[in-house]
Amino acid sequence: MQKLYAKKKYFIIFTLPCLLAYFISFFIPFVMGLYLSLTKFKTIRGARFVGLSNYKFVFRDFKGFLQALVFTSKVSIVAVILVNVIAFALALILSKQFRGTNLFRTLFFMPNLIGGIILGYIWQLLLNGILIRLYGVDITYDARFGYWGIIILYSWQKIGYLMIIYIAGIQAISGDILEASAIDGASSWQQLWRIIIPNVGGSITVCLFLSLTDTFKMYDQNLALTGGAPANQTKMLAMDIYDTYYNRVGFAGIGQAKAVVFTVLVFALGMLQLFITRKFEVKS
């Protein structure tokens, strides 16, 4: 009993800093943000309550928020599928025993360590180089260039990271099951679909969640690669929110409302995805 009591004490001591930090840097700003989204303000001290009018504007902002929402969704759908399929394929290959797997894992993981802004500018140079060669134009010429540019950039950056998670999942599968199935005459295709994929359900959940929320929240890659050009057609949600908040006089409240809608949206999507993929996980 004495021991348990002591344990509880330490629990509080060691989690308190973290909880406090969470409270100060997440919870309070979030609540303030909720309030500010219902006001018109410039500096926080001078906020004036205006009810839901900011939200009304947001849902009628066809050329801003809603266009960004459509574009972000398009990027997200393609990028999430592409990144996960390729990462899983690489993980399958690199979880086999052969020379150099560690080297390849490291190499594939490395792009993830470079910051989004730098990656954005590097890929802008690369893609512009190709586009100028091929068509004599740059990435700002057509929204499709920017769209695929963002997807390529994001895939290149994140595949290695997700690959590591998938490798961990695959390696956790007991060799006994695979061996048994092989003895029973399962082909490697059957092994993949009947054993490996169901057993890495946890990794799939995590990876889908990470890539889905990541693509929705993408900002720096977007900013550096296209900056929204041409004519805001490649502006993603986060950038639209930033621009509304900071670059438009008198629009801080609307920017805040957009941010709240955005948070709810990402939260709901994330939860929905977790709920669905959890169902398919094999409970061992």
Added chain:
Amino acid sequence: MKKRMMSLLLSATVLMSSLAACSGGTPSNSKAGSEKASTNVEVKGSSEQKTTVSDTGKKYEGTIRWLNYKPEVADQMNEVAEAYTKETGIKVKIETAASNTYEPTLTARMDSSDAPSIFVVDGIKMLNTWKENCLDLSQTELNSWAQNDTYKMTGEGKVYGISYSLEAWGIIVNKGITDAYFKSPNKKTEYKSLDDLYKFDALKAVVEDMQSMKDELGIDGVFGSTSLKAGDDWRYQSHLMNQPVYWEWGGTDNIDLNGEIPEFSFKYAENYKNILDLYLNNSVTEKSLVGTKTVDDSMAEFALGKCVMIQNGDWAWNTIQNTDGKKIKDEDVCFIPISTGVDGEDKMGLNIGASQYMCVNSQLSKEDQDAAIAFLEWLFSSDTGKMLVSQKLQFVTPFSTMQDAEYTNPLFASENAIAASGKMPYIWAVTLIPSEKWKEDFGSSLLQYAQGQKEWEEVVKEAVSEWASERELANANAA
């Protein structure tokens, strides 16, 4: 028990120090950071502070913060700050907002605990947003030195801001190359000097002729790249708009820079297109690639002698001068006005105006305000300050105290020569563009036009309709 106390203490210190680190702000903010940390970590900071208190009895102990609008003089501003600290012991901190992000930065800084003491507004719209933060400067000496009321932001009998920099822009020319052209036996125009180029027809004829002789002249193109990359398009979406709005609104006498945003129908759209096409078609860079070019790219082309002309203002001298491998000679740098094919434009000179006005933050304590004003008065009247303003910052100011200052910027001499020849300046009417949003969208429209992705009629139509909606918002914001 002892152990428990220890761990409690430990976790508390970890928390405190991490919080202190957070509030320190930007990485460059190390001084402010240590000031704050000193309240938590007692040993070092307090002894430092005691010494400053003891050597002078009543000295200002805070920090004067200037939120700088001009990234091109960021280093020079820091020299000013150092010089003041060296002379008076008072700390001055310059923070510079990156190009095109002044108002976002200001918004963020105003809400923080170390809000700027001196900040800048760039026109009536911005003043309307920040009026309650602007101290009335009418009783200061600084105000009495400013000779002309057109260089002040005024309203309700108060002086909210005073300009610290009168700027001019037009087309900057490399006279060395144009002289070579005028002397060339192969030229096909009858024009003999830059003085003949005050009308659009003449400018166009000469530019196109020079473009066809680019190998003989040793250039890649007549104009430097039309930098239409987002964020670098201000020379066109805002500055070049001065010509059409000036003519449409009826010139200096009919434009009220402190008034409401006027209506705009883009009556002189064809004239704007004239000059834009001239830039695009006779350039160093292919039309389709202007979206990759920055202002710095074009200024480098000019400094390296790859082009002859470039639209920019006298502030660009710093960039030209500091370009690695600069080829252009200082005495060859001069201005000609922008012409667009409007009747009467040959009597006009450069675009001249007070673009930015210094304001003192009224939300700070009296002590902070006085320190800021004292600093500004030092800057524009003491010998050190005047030297720094004229030689380093290169600001042309409206202050009587600065009249004997000497400048090295050759563009200032060119401005004076054009004014002395009796040409009327265009006033800086683009401060009445309703919003940043309008400028950005117009800029991306221009880029699409240059790339051949948008028809000119469409560009004009969108500019006009967006002006109407943005104007409504801006005027409502002012009321």
